[in-house]
Amino acid sequence: MENHLLFYILLALIPALETSDFLITPFRNIQKRSADDLIVNGIEIYSMKIDSKVTSRFAHNVITSRAVNRANVSKEVVFDVDLPKTAFITNFSMTIDGVTYPGTIKEKEVAKKQYEKAVSRGQTAGLIRASGRKTEKFTVSVNIAAASKVTFELTYEELLKRSFGKYEMLIKVKPKQLINHFEIQANIFEPQGISELEAQGSFITNDLSQVIKKSFSGKKGHVSFKPTIDQQRTCANCSTSLLDGDFTIKYDVKRDSPGDLQIVNGYFVHFFAPTNLPNFPKNVVFVIDISGSMSGIGIQQTREALLKILEDIREDDYFNFILFGSDVHIWTDTLVKATAENLKKAKDFVRAIDTRGMTNLHGGLMKGIEMLTTAFETNSVPKRSASIIILLTDGQPNVGVSDPQEIQANVKKAIQGRYPLYNLAFGYGIDYNFLEKMALENKGVARRIYPDSDSAIQMEGFYEEVANPMLTEVELNYPENAISDLTQNNFKHYYDGSEIVVAGRITDNDLNSLTADVKAQGAENDVTFSEQADVEETAKALQEQEYIFGDYIERLWAYLTIQQLLEKRTVAQGEEKENLTAEALELSLKYKFVTPLTSMVVTKPEDNEDKTAIADKPVEGTDIFSFTLLREFK
């Protein structure tokens, strides 16, 4: 009897002690398992949990990692995670032997001064972090005494984007060692109802696939992944971890109406994604860099991508190719319809594309714009059609007009807001900032294409996102006297499988219901949509749910507003830029987002400011290798 009692007490103590594999081992599979392979370099990470709450596409993620120093001397513990580029860190804290050191968010300059002061005393170490294709690295290291414990807790938030008909959440998994308690938990709450939910891991083998648990019903969805230590091993006897790669959750919601309006605590969000619309015929001009530097993998993968794109082009679409090296070459004088015969000719042309000369980007781009403009003036393309220009380049303009500012000005003047310009930046020898500015100024976006074996897939992937325009000139309106602080509400195109999101603040406290009116041009005629939400009812419906983290619409609004201010700031100059910066900074500080204008500072209270760690968000565009300044905790 007494023995039993002791046994129960021990078990009860285990969670309270946050204890590690040492105590638990005897109760588990004992077969030649030692706790030794859980300890790497004296450090045992005994628990790592990724807890994700998604409310209406807005994700709030907390990564908690707990480690103990099993060595008899002090050791360094590194907390090293990859976050999606689109995410903002909102909180970070370290708890060492029960004492918590919270992070605070400060203006970048203020944080940097604090950091530099420490550097000048020779007591700091700066770590460089490289960002991956879709992720950024966050690293913090701390020295802890023998037998000490440390808990790292990182929070980040992001608005999940819909593409190809699904919202996607990416969780990078790379614990680098076996972890006694490893767990991913995602809870999704969608007021419209969940229509599908998938979860997969790039590292997951057949054996492990049943460890992923997923379920959804009504408005709620749940995904969990909790592999045991043995399931984490790369082989039965290995002490290395299989967990290394992307864990992806994808889902979509039910769409009974074209949009959904939600209101909570004085903020509203409008999700707009109509389905079953007739396709718009489109006009696509591909402006392709064939300068010498594109030779080899660049041009080869470009040809491959273009051939694949030609397979998917629809018969009522019009297209053309403009190639630029030192000179500008056009395939045909005017846009051609994608008939079977023309497609065959186009494929022959694409197969023969080769590199030559330098980079006359201005000449190529201006030719493409002129061709579209002429096509409309001469009625050689349908009046109701959506036009896009896709530029692919890998280098700096150096023939013809080569001054980036002059190119930007000429391009903007020639496009006059009529066609979105998408700039694909191939490789690293590029002024990404210039391409981004030029795209944003012309209602498009810039994307990087990473030179790799899958470059062609990246290019096609981008094309597919914009391949199906369903509406053009989309304008979303709300009663002006009842709202303020509206995010962007005009969109050049709405593409199939994507979603338009608009948020704002409600200024009329007595408002009973909110109406959204959407106007757009459809393939056949002008269309309108209307959406209405009852303020009290939606608030009630949302507040009942335990899934929701309070003021998610307000944070979603702040997230969108900051993203859009930062984008506008990229293009702006002088006082306007200063104003946009000030506004974005104020919101970043108020809502505690680590944006390119703020840094997270962590200081041990009993120490002086030398003992400071700061974390920055790298800016895409300076270069692929962005800096972050991190102070090593000693």
Ligand SMILES: *[C@@H]1O[C@H](CO)[C@@H](O)[C@H](O)[C@H]1NC(C)=O
């Ligand atoms: C610390 O551990 C090492 C290796 O396990 C051992 O050789 C050494 O004697 C230990 N030192 C103390 C002070 O316990």
Ligand SMILES: *[C@@H]1O[C@H](CO)[C@@H](O)[C@H](O)[C@H]1NC(C)=O
């Ligand atoms: C940040 O995280 C710490 C530790 O969990 C918590 O105490 C603190 O309240 C959080 N801060 C914010 C602003 O959420």
Ligand SMILES: *[C@@H]1O[C@H](CO)[C@@H](O)[C@H](O)[C@H]1NC(C)=O
């Ligand atoms: C695993 O390790 C045990 C003990 O060291 C050994 O006997 C066995 O052969 C190993 N198995 C494999 C598949 O390597």
Ligand SMILES: *[C@@H]1O[C@H](CO)[C@@H](O)[C@H](O)[C@H]1NC(C)=O
């Ligand atoms: C910048 O902000 C100031 C103060 O709010 C305002 O007076 C000024 O007109 C703004 N300038 C621009 C270019 O927006």
